[in-house]
Amino acid sequence: MKKLKPDFFRRANVLQIAKDLIGKVLVTNWNGIITSGRIVEVEAYNGVADKASHAFGGRRTSRTEIMYAEGGVAYVYLCYGIHHLFNVVTYKKEIPHAILIRALEPIKGIDQMLSRTGKKKADYTLTKGPGNVSKAMGIHVSHTGYSLQSKKLFIGDDGFVAGKGKIRSSPRIGVGYAGEDALLHYRFFLDNNLYVSGKK
DNA sequence: CGACCGATCGTCT
């Protein structure tokens, strides 16, 4: 499998990168324990102009500082005190674009995902939703700043191609506070995939 | 089904 190169993440159009990430494979390798899954749902956060983004209006804090880094690194933050949400930083230095990985279809290391999540059997809840993705993959806030060129955390292309018309879009989840920006179709997902969050 | 609620804590005001 080919690891996605830095150039993939350094493009200006965060919506295009988000769409391109659908069907790619997220891999973690912590101490030789490999888990991987196909990305089936993402959301784009379009920098300082996007009310739903942590970096809206150029807000810059110690938490969000990593969003202003060169594209191709991880931004992981804690949500509701419980869930670690994994994002990919894109575009260039000082421009805080990011893409939230919301759902995977498990490929490798399913036993390991079960033990990390404490679930008994592998069903579509294993890697459905951003909190579950990080839990199953062993991703933690301490991984913020990791390069996606690392051997421990990267995104690969195994040749999978989404069929024509299979990538759908919709408004983002849980961003009602963002006013009119909550209506933007910045969420992309594989049509009819069980692991996509939202409806059953 | 849908609505609601508790868990749990770092971050920002």
Next chain:
DNA sequence: GACGATCGGTCGA
């Protein structure tokens, strides 16, 4: 001191 880019369980219709 309030509140989230969430989840999973429970309750009632």
